[in-house]
Amino acid sequence: MSTTIEVEQATGPDLTHRLRDAIQNAEFAPHQRLIEADLSERFGASRASVRTALLNLAGEGLVERLPNRGARVRAITVGEAIEIVEVRLGLESLVARKAAENLTTKDAAVLRELRGRIESAANEGSLVEYSRVNQELDERIREIGAHATATQLLERLRAQSARHQFRLAFVPGRAATSAPEHVAIIDAILARDADAAEEATRRHLAGIIAMLRAMD
Structure with a gap:
């Protein structure tokens, strides 16, 4: 027993x-x-x-x-997804800031590798791979940021809005817009520029909110 x-x-x-x-x-x-x-x-x-x-x-x-x-x-409406991303905006900006502050040499090598994979997937039009690498990037930034409370909340929030964001990833031309945004976040963290990392994250998520509103 x-x-x-x-x-x-x-x-x-x-x-x-x-x-x-x-x-x-x-x-x-x-x-x-x-x-x-x-x-x-x-x-x-x-x-x-x-x-x-x-x-x-x-x-x-x-x-x-x-x-x-x-x-x-449970079906998540577009309106709910927008609210979730609005909350994520504050949490992910905090985590990106923490990641820039906590970055180690080993972390930097991993981020550079992810940066290259994001650009390759976007350039090749491999949207499934692009979506997968972006998810890896998000997970890695949370690990580097090491903010336990924000990470716990984000894991729940991201799961709820993931279906809508997966749809956005396949909107024609979306990868060409979002890839440079992800690269900007990575570069800011690599530069250990906490303010730039926070701002790049806010800009990226604000774009997602705008697209969700257009869907609605």
Whole structure:
């Protein structure tokens, strides 16, 4: 019995993360039912762990639980997505500032490599790869910024608005606009210029808000 408890405790947080990523990457559609038995088989987890993960994601606003009908993916409206990015603007600007202040030589090498991959993906028109590298960049900046509270909040907020931003990534010409914005953020952090890193991040997210409003 103790062995079962230990397994569930070990897999619970990981399952929440994996299911969050699946929703964020549009593997589940808005309003799609999330059946515990199916999820248990798909992720190789116990029903209790699946139930815990769904409760966690319901608390994050990604899943909604319906009386006598189980759980389903919550549809995030464009209006909600705009509000989420408005909140992210303040948090991500703070994290970018912290990243510029905390930058190490090792961090700088990783950012330069990501910079090259962003430019290559944008130039080649590889939008899936471009979107993937941008996600890696966001994660790396949060790691370098090392602001635990902001990171925790951002992980939840980004998951909620990810579907709309994924759509934006495939708008014709979007990569040509956003790639230089990401490069500007990287260059400011590499220069250890906290003010410039904050401003470049604000400018980038303000552009996302403007595009979401146009969609709405």
